[in-house]
Amino acid sequence: xxxxxxxxxxxxxxxxxxxxxxxxxxxxxxxxxxxxxxxxxxxxxxxxxxxxxxxxxxxxxxxxxxxxxxxxxxxxxxxxxxxxx
Numbered sequence: 001x002x003x004x005x006x007x008x009x010x011x012x013x014x015x016x017x018x019x020x021x022x023x024x025x026x027x028x029x030x031x032x033x034x035x036x037x038x039x040x041x042x043x044x045x046x047x048x049x050x051x052x053x054x055x056x057x058x059x060x061x062x063x064x065x066x067x068x069x070x071x072x073x074x075x076x077x078x079x080x081x082x083x084x085x
Contacts, residue, residue, distance in 0.1 A: 001044050008041050040072055048073035052082045 039049050051069055053076055055062050066076050 004041065005044060036069070039069070039074060043072040043074050048075065050074065051076045052079055053077070054079040 039051055042049055051074055053069070055078060056065060069076050
């Protein structure tokens, strides 16, 4: 954890955030930069995040990738039905 954080310049002014009336924040990454790494760094530095992602179509690969995304406590929400969730 400390090694990763020491290698990253995590500038909080470089992100788009929408406040949601005290119920959290919405981060818009739009695949700019390394969004997978950004989510992990945010989780290490602040708190876990919810990640909306589409399934890759291969169940074994989906499970492996989801485990990597959720390793530090974040939660992946499948894009199919994400609005409801």
